[in-house]
Amino acid sequence: MKVKILTIIEKNSKMSISDIAILLGENEETVAQAIFEMENDKTICGYHTMINWDKVSKDRVTALIEVCVTPQRSSGFDRLAERIYNFPEVESVYLMSGAYDFCVILDGKSIREVSSFISEKLSTLESVTSTATHFVLKKYKDHGTVMVKENKSERQLITP
Amino acid sequence: MRNPLSETIVNIKPSGIRKYFDLVAQMNDPEVISLGVGEPDFETPWHIREEGIYSLEKGRTFYTSNSGLQALRDEISLQQHKLNNVIYNPYKEIMITVGGSEAIDIALRAMLDPGDEVIIPQPSYVSYEPCTVLAGGVPVIVEMKEKDQFKLTLEELEAAYTPKTKILILPFPNNPTGSVMTREDLEPIAKFCVDHDLYVLSDEIYSALTYETKHFSIVSLPGMRDRTVLINGFSKAYAMTGWRLGYACAPLLKIHQFAIMCAPTTSQYAAVEALRNGDKDIEVMRESYNERRRYLMHEFRKMQLDCFEPYGAFYVFPSIKSLQMTSDEFAMELLREEKVAVVPGTAFGACGEGYLRISYAYSLEELKTALRRVERFVQNRRARLKGEEIV
Numbered sequence: 001m002k003v004k005i006l007t008i009i010e011k012n013s014k015m016s017i018s019d020i021a022i023l024l025g026e027n028e029e030t031v032a033q034a035i036f037e038m039e040n041d042k043t044i045c046g047y048h049t050m051i052n053w054d055k056v057s058k059d060r061v062t063a064l065i066e067v068c069v070t071p072q073r074s075s076g077f078d079r080l081a082e083r084i085y086n087f088p089e090v091e092s093v094y095l096m097s098g099a100y101d102f103c104v105i106l107d108g109k110s111i112r113e114v115s116s117f118i119s120e121k122l123s124t125l126e127s128v129t130s131t132a133t134h135f136v137l138k139k140y141k142d143h144g145t146v147m148v149k150e151n152k153s154e155r156q157l158i159t160p
Numbered sequence: 161m162r163n164p165l166s167e168t169i170v171n172i173k174p175s176g177i178r179k180y181f182d183l184v185a186q187m188n189d190p191e192v193i194s195l196g197v198g199e200p201d202f203e204t205p206w207h208i209r210e211e212g213i214y215s216l217e218k219g220r221t222f223y224t225s226n227s228g229l230q231a232l233r234d235e236i237s238l239q240q241h242k243l244n245n246v247i248y249n250p251y252k253e254i255m256i257t258v259g260g261s262e263a264i265d266i267a268l269r270a271m272l273d274p275g276d277e278v279i280i281p282q283p284s285y286v287s288y289e290p291c292t293v294l295a296g297g298v299p300v301i302v303e304m305k306e307k308d309q310f311k312l313t314l315e316e317l318e319a320a321y322t323p324k325t326k327i328l329i330l331p332f333p334n335n336p337t338g339s340v341m342t343r344e345d346l347e348p349i350a351k352f353c354v355d356h357d358l359y360v361l362s363d364e365i366y367s368a369l370t371y372e373t374k375h376f377s378i379v380s381l382p383g384m385r386d387r388t389v390l391i392n393g394f395s396k397a398y399a400m401t402g403w404r405l406g407y408a409c410a411p412l413l414k415i416h417q418f419a420i421m422c423a424p425t426t427s428q429y430a431a432v433e434a435l436r437n438g439d440k441d442i443e444v445m446r447e448s449y450n451e452r453r454r455y456l457m458h459e460f461r462k463m464q465l466d467c468f469e470p471y472g473a474f475y476v477f478p479s480i481k482s483l484q485m486t487s488d489e490f491a492m493e494l495l496r497e498e499k500v501a502v503v504p505g506t507a508f509g510a511c512g513e514g515y516l517r518i519s520y521a522y523s524l525e526e527l528k529t530a531l532r533r534v535e536r537f538v539q540n541r542r543a544r545l546k547g548e549e550i551v
Binding site: 004007008019022023024025153155156157158159160 | 455
């Protein structure tokens with residue numbers, strides 16, 4: 001049942017516990033208890049809202065920064081990652097295989113904010129050897145949701 | 161001038177659902193929410209669509225063999241073996257058709273001589289009766305009742321049987337009631353068919369969509385493979401209605417397509433991909449339908465409207481008898497007052513009187529909005545029946 005709950009709220013965290021209970025044919029207490037347990041053990045790490053910021057402000061950008069670093073003795077990449085992800089403006093940090101080490105994503109910032117973050121905070125970290133920044137031009141799909149899709153049904157109104 | 165229409169055609173009454181459809185279409189009101197659609201709300205899974213596109217890019221734009229792409233018939237044969245534990249020879253016992261509906265039509269035309277009787281349990285899909293008439297057969301309607309969970313019972317079958325009966329149609333999982341027949345339900349029916357030399361046309365188009373038990377096909381029972389035309393297709397299971405692709409499995413029966421060269425080629429290539437890699441898609445869609453099914457049952461219980469619990473397809477079939485109106489009246493007034501379109505049960509046979517078919521192939525949000533309106537309508541109607549003033 002936990003997986004079923006997760007499948008539902010992964011797409012719609014706004015759904016109420018009573019609705020989830022109806023959809024799954026369980027009682028509310030059981031569902032509430034399961035969600036409580038998953039919140040506690042951090043299976044559910046948080047509830048976010050997907051926002052298309054383009055609709056609100058024109059000057060916000062999403063930047064993907066490739067970061068090359070020199071790993072540190074004993075702590076490897078983890079200590080460095082922590083120094084980066086602790087900046088509140090950082091949306092995501094991934095350790096990558098391939099040509100660079102960290103992928104750092106900044107979301108919903110102005111170009112000025114992005115550039116000052118890179119030049120003043122990120123590049124100045126001792127172990128960072130180089131960065132390359134890419135700006136997102138258009139978001140087509142994010143978190144499994146198509147952002148550019150029109151909501152028009154092609155179906156007939158009545159069919160047998 | 162002579163009537164251009166044949167007597168047979170003149171005598172077939174127009175489909176009830178079309179009349180109502182025209183009315184809804186004429187309203188042309190964006191406020192109207194329809195719960196009347198008999199097809200999935202999902203788009204065809206992308207990997208299946210992509211395969212169709214690829215086949216077009218490759219220039220696979222020619223006829224296939226009359227009975228369909230061999231690769232597709234091979235996959236169907238494998239799937240039938242997996243699901244129903246029967247073996248159909250993919251070279252001569254499987255035919256690809258333009259939707260399940262074409263399979264119904266040609267099966268009846270291939271098997272009926274003038275005057276042969278066809279037992280049609282109702283409420284059921286709209287085409288069995290006219291197709292029987294067009295094939296020269298005589299439809300014999302058996303009414304399935306809510307007290308029998310809208311299943312076909314042996315007693316009803318015995319009562320309808322005459323020495324002229326040739327075919328029994330088994331429309332399960334059922335559109336519009338959502339009823340299913342289990343192995344235990346089918347065993348006496350199968351025995352009767354064997355004893356009385358009856359053929360069965362088993363329309364299993366909704367077989368992938370059952371919610372409590374796995375679909376059981378009559379072809380799995382002793383002696384039935386050789387007297388059953390099994391009809392299935394891709395429309396409901398893989399959300400492929402517009403591709404128009406179905407099939408018939410039938411041993412030693414020459415269901416031949418004189419009318420149609422072959423089913424659409426692009427669709428056939430896409431369907432091969434569906435059968436090979438589409439199990440996961442079915443699973444996801446079924447789970448989603450099941451959630452909405454539970455939601456609708458919950459809402460009807462809350463409204464205190466009797467509703468038979470469906471175990472298959474994507475319809476609920478609530479009874480409105482307590483509101484003292486006919487299905488047609490309810491549907492028309494609901495459309496006028498609350499702008500919700502549902503299909504009157506009578507579209508699926510006279511015994512659908514007193515019921516409505518409500519499809520849950522809609523998003524939960526749409527269902528919620530629509531059900532709020534239905535609830536308001538039902539409450540107003542009850543208040544009116546009590547003779548109270550509505551403020």
